[in-house]
Amino acid sequence: MPELPEVEVTVRSLRSAIKGHCIEAFRCFNHRLRQPVPAGLGKTLVGRYVTDVRRRAKYLLLDCNERNSARDNTGNGKLGGTLILHLGMSGSLRVFPLGVIPPRRQHDHLEFLFDHGIFVRYHDPRRFGLCVWVPADAETPSLLAKLGPEPLENAFHAKSLRQVLQGRTTSIKNALMDAHVVVGVGNIYASEALFRAGIRPTTPAGSLGFVRLARLVEAVRATLEDAIAAGGSSLRDYAKTDGSDGWFQNDCFVYGRAGEPCRRCSAPIQQLRQSGRTTFYCKRCQR
DNA sequence: CCGACAACCTGTGAGC
């Protein structure tokens, strides 16, 4: 489901809905996610204001302030911190306007109620997502410690990319999906970016020269920006915070289009398997 | 260190 564009779209609407507001209530109906939702998380969260909603890689980060002492008897202290959410393969967040709280669906695992009546639900059928609290004085959590550059920021460029791919024999498609190389690019957008760059997904990562990598960097950026503008891709589970679908799946050049004509040259789109994931490409446009 | 693969979990669609 969610790759960088879907998480970014979620972060933006969540930010506008809850930034500056106080968590009045929290409920957890199933703590068994990829990592267990900590017991007593509600006591940690209630009474805190969300000072910002950010994204790092595919993680959503809810920054929370210090809390006035009285209600806190959790042993977590009153120190501020960050709630880290990940949507895994099938997760989504839904924001309900004031006073609207529909019945809970199957796989709605977490609920947040804010002081202005806004209600947020976390839904994740496969439970590959996570929800953990990191106090402000903790060292960088291992989840975030070893991540590569953000693809939409300046630190992602051809020169550094060539350096990290130096000597790597794995395919460029596998390398693009490696979060040590660059974050946020998953199975859909790796195929899409390689199409836009005109690069065959099976090309050994270390064999690409500066010019082709520069083209790839721009293709990754353009692909992700277009997908964000389209509200992300909705295939099975992903939906925006208002419950509506993203549209980028309709704009894909290659993903999910095996056998269909290439939008650029009409040759049939090819499909193959790389490290257990399906890859799509055009054998004429990508060399 | 690197690369490939299984595991985590549920739902869905295809084929028999």
Added chain:
DNA sequence: TGCTCACAGGTTGTCG
């Protein structure tokens, strides 16, 4: 209709 199998936007641990 009902069963089984393959596969699905991610990440992590393990093995060779």
